[in-house]
Amino acid sequence: MSDGHPLIEARGVSRILQETVPVMLVRDIDIGVGHGEFVSVTGPSGSGKSSLLYLLGLLDVPTSGSVFLDGEDTTGLDADALAAMRLRKIGFVFQFHFLLPEFSVVQNVMLPMRRLGRQSEAEMTERGHKLLDELDIADQAKKRPDQLSGGQRQRVAIARALANDPALILADEPTGNLDSKNSEIVQEIFAKLVREEGRTVVAVTHEPGFAEATDRNIHLVDGRVDRDTKR
């Protein structure tokens, strides 16, 4: 996998929100995150943490600069091409679980697989259960999301992010809505994904404990990289 270039890289990325008064969300960001890194992004609110994450996750498009995923320049790609890249290479976990309430837990996990459409129904079901098993919620597979606790839901969301076996997991305040015990569980899951499966995790957080557990911390202030510390 590792062939010199970082997994995800921002080169001179700025993002301006064209409102009545233009808002600069991030400016001149130059960072690269390699394979197998566990990165936290911190900063005061309004510092552009989430905006940076959406740009790295190809959910948003920079006003200037380029985002490279796996060495490929994503500048100028249309929405469909970006969606296809997200589908195969990126898994998102948000502060809110965003599970579809009409589907069972395992069906939610299978949604990205269904969209990719590379596996048979049986294979997808098997993988869905396997992911839930790895996250210790196999017994909840048939339940509806609203029958689960907050911590369990977030674990389902992580399982869904892993559905298509992406190299990059992007998390936006994944523990922001959880109690300390569940926060810890989620942190451990991310650490395990990095250490044992060699995935890359970039997580926005404002919890010092979470940030300390990561290998590298990028601290943003006013849309710029203030500190980039590796441990």
Place this chain on the structure above:
Amino acid sequence: MFWQVAISIAAAQLLHRRRQTIVSTLGVALGVGFFIATSSVMSGSENDLVQRLVNNSPHITMKDEFRTAAKQPIFVAMPDATVKLTNTKPREYLRGIKNYGAIIDELSQQNDVIAEAALTGQAIVRYASKDVGASIAGIDPEKERYLTTVERDMREGSLMRLKTASQGIVIGRGMSARLGLGMDDLATVVSPTGLVRRMKVVGIFSTGNLLLDEGQVYMLIKDAQVLLDKPFIANRIRIKIGDPDQAESFAARIESRWGYRSESWQEVNRDFLGLFVIRNTITYSIVGAIMVVASFGIFNIISTIVMEKRRDIAILMSMGFRAYDIQAIFLVQGAVVGIVGMLLGWCIGLVLLQMLASIEFTIPGMSEKQHIVLDRGFFQFALGGFFSLVSAVGAAWYPARKASQVRPVDIIRGAA
């Protein structure tokens, strides 16, 4: 593969808002059902009327007149003459179709053509000091039974008895009642020229048409020729052909062949047929309005779902669903409502048709119970289904497009 996802998401969301889904589906179903019922009645009555026009009367009637008055020979010979003659009347000719026997023979040689010479005129039927004005039709009973439905409408006696009885007439039930004139009674028939004959009633018919039942008298053409003092003359040639739709061109052909004015049933009923166009326009616009109202229901529910599901849309997009995929999900919802509405609507339509068919009513002047004539054609169902699908998918289109334009970042940022 993808469609499975789209359909499963679409179905799950519709089922989640079950009550609204049912209401808007019922809206479509009622629209389709009433469309089928209305257009069956409309199309049925139209077909029935045309059938009556076509079957109850000859397809073509050749008359002893010309479309334009014949010119005096001098105007034909010298169209650009210098001297102008005023008050020159058109050439006079003896009324009647000349040599009708030869025309009948020639027409009858063609396949599927029945041609009958008839002599019509006016007379007074008198019985026991009461009298009634009557239209006389001198006919050929053998052929008349193919040309009109009199034979079928006979209540007593028969048309064929004209042939065996001497000086027989066939009258309508209305005239029979007014004059107290029954079967085998001898009536006095007085012609306009003053000829008086005593004729025997050999048949009574009832068509349901007041004018015919009170005023029409049938007799043999030779009796009519004597009564009206027009020996060897016919003034109508009545023709039935194999394909009624060809009547117009057939009429034009024989008119140019013999010159006598020949009217097809279409020409005679032109205004009637034109009315159908107006009637159909009204019918379909009203039914169209029902479908439009139904499609507002669909628009409403899908818009609501889109508004409600913005988060789900955002997460699906962040997962890697394309804008098109999202649009498809909501179009599928419209299509599902449309298809289910169509199937339900067909059932409602069948039930309505059953109910309409069972209605019995009587029209004043008609003795038998009438039923609404229905056109239970496949066409009504197909058209109703087509309307339902088009309006459902059409109504879903705008909200579906709105859904596909959701920017996931805005939603996720707003939610956080």
